[in-house]
Amino acid sequence: MSDITSLHTALVSRILEGEGQASPEIRRAAFDNEGLAEPVRTFVDKVAHDARMVTDADIGTLRKAGLSEDQIYEIVVCAAIGQATRQYQNALAALSAATGRN
Amino acid sequence: MRLAILDHGHGVRAKAMFALIRVFSGHPVVDAVKLALYRPSFYRGGGLTQEAMRGPSDWSVADRELMAAFVSKVNNTEFCIAAHTATSALAYKDGAKVSAALADLETAPLTEPLRSTLRMLGKLTRENNVDVDDISRVLAAGVSEQQIKDALAVALAFNVTDRLADVFDFAVDDSAAIKAGAKYLLARGYR
Numbered sequence: 001m002s003d004i005t006s007l008h009t010a011l012v013s014r015i016l017e018g019e020g021q022a023s024p025e026i027r028r029a030a031f032d033n034e035g036l037a038e039p040v041r042t043f044v045d046k047v048a049h050d051a052r053m054v055t056d057a058d059i060g061t062l063r064k065a066g067l068s069e070d071q072i073y074e075i076v077v078c079a080a081i082g083q084a085t086r087q088y089q090n091a092l093a094a095l096s097a098a099t100g101r102n
Numbered sequence: 103m104r105l106a107i108l109d110h111g112h113g114v115r116a117k118a119m120f121a122l123i124r125v126f127s128g129h130p131v132v133d134a135v136k137l138a139l140y141r142p143s144f145y146r147g148g149g150l151t152q153e154a155m156r157g158p159s160d161w162s163v164a165d166r167e168l169m170a171a172f173v174s175k176v177n178n179t180e181f182c183i184a185a186h187t188a189t190s191a192l193a194y195k196d197g198a199k200v201s202a203a204l205a206d207l208e209t210a211p212l213t214e215p216l217r218s219t220l221r222m223l224g225k226l227t228r229e230n231n232v233d234v235d236d237i238s239r240v241l242a243a244g245v246s247e248q249q250i251k252d253a254l255a256v257a258l259a260f261n262v263t264d265r266l267a268d269v270f271d272f273a274v275d276d277s278a279a280i281k282a283g284a285k286y287l288l289a290r291g292y293r
Contacts, residue, residue: 003153004150004153004154004157004255004258007149007150007153008150008258011145011146011147011149011150014143014144014145014146015144015145018143018144019143019144020144047265047269048265051177051179051264051265051268051269052177052178052179052268054268054269054271056104059104059105069105069106069107069111070107070141072105073105073107073108073140073141074144076265076266076269076270077144077145077266079265080261080262080265080266080269081147081262083230083261083265084257084258084259084261084262084265085258086230087226087227087230087231087257087258087261088254088255088257088258088261090226090230090231090232091222091226091231091232091237091254091257092251092254094231094232094233094234094236094237095237095247095250095251095254097234097237098234098237098238098241099241099247
């Protein structure tokens with residue numbers, strides 16, 4: 001049986017605590033989709049909830065705010081993994097509750 | 103792609119690999135590979151995806167590829183829909199089954215355990231949450247607790263990958279390259 005727990009934990013600590021060009025604080029906030037200032041706040045929420053609708057102009061806004069491509073890259077990766085992780089943990093909690101009840 | 107670094111910012115080793123891929127596959131390097139080889143010390147999601155898609159599981163590789171295609175369909179991520187529809191169809195040796203599942207889950211010729219699992223993954227992907235009743239229905243369809251965990255791992259991997267593909271604007275390859283990619287994913291996996 002497959003167990004991705006350790007791979008998932010290692011991935012999350014790599015993107016949040018590993019070497020990067022965005023600060024650990026902004027990476028953590030992008031992961032949590034919480035506590036960010038504009039224009040990053042709106043962008044990260046779009047990555048989390050409506051990634052399909054992200055446009056060139058959205059990336060342009062971040063560039064104009066002074067973010068480098070590598071910083072944008074890191075923020076996107078953290079936002080994507082953060083949202084998928086919340087979904088995953090919500091579902092695992094429901095699974096624990098369901099199997100505990102059965 | 104929307105960030106030039108993902109097209110051109112790779113190190114010497116990755117660039118050499120791209121040259122080899124172009125020569126031996128006869129196709130351009132797909133954007134998913136460019137992303138995977140960009141700063142692997144930072145993201146490197148391939149290990150998790152490999153374990154979710156090819157690690158030991160009571161779900162077949164074809165089932166898990168269908169889950170990946172299905173989650174991508176819910177996210178409306180064109181690149182991943184195309185890649186994993188093709189890979190699932192090749193693994194099942196049944197393209198019609200995969201097309202039917204993506205067109206209408208309720209009427210497609212699937213086993214009830216797989217159908218109920220896909221239904222749950224669809225809700226999780228759309229609404230970011232499932233409740234105890236959603237999971238209980240999957241268990242009642244005969245899916246084991248471990249199979250649910252394995253399916254959730256696939257959804258985790260593709261809810262990450264779909265977002266990255268959409269935000270970085272992965273190009274959708276032509277059908278010959280998609281077929282070649284599907285063969286590669288079945289032979290070699292995601293590492």
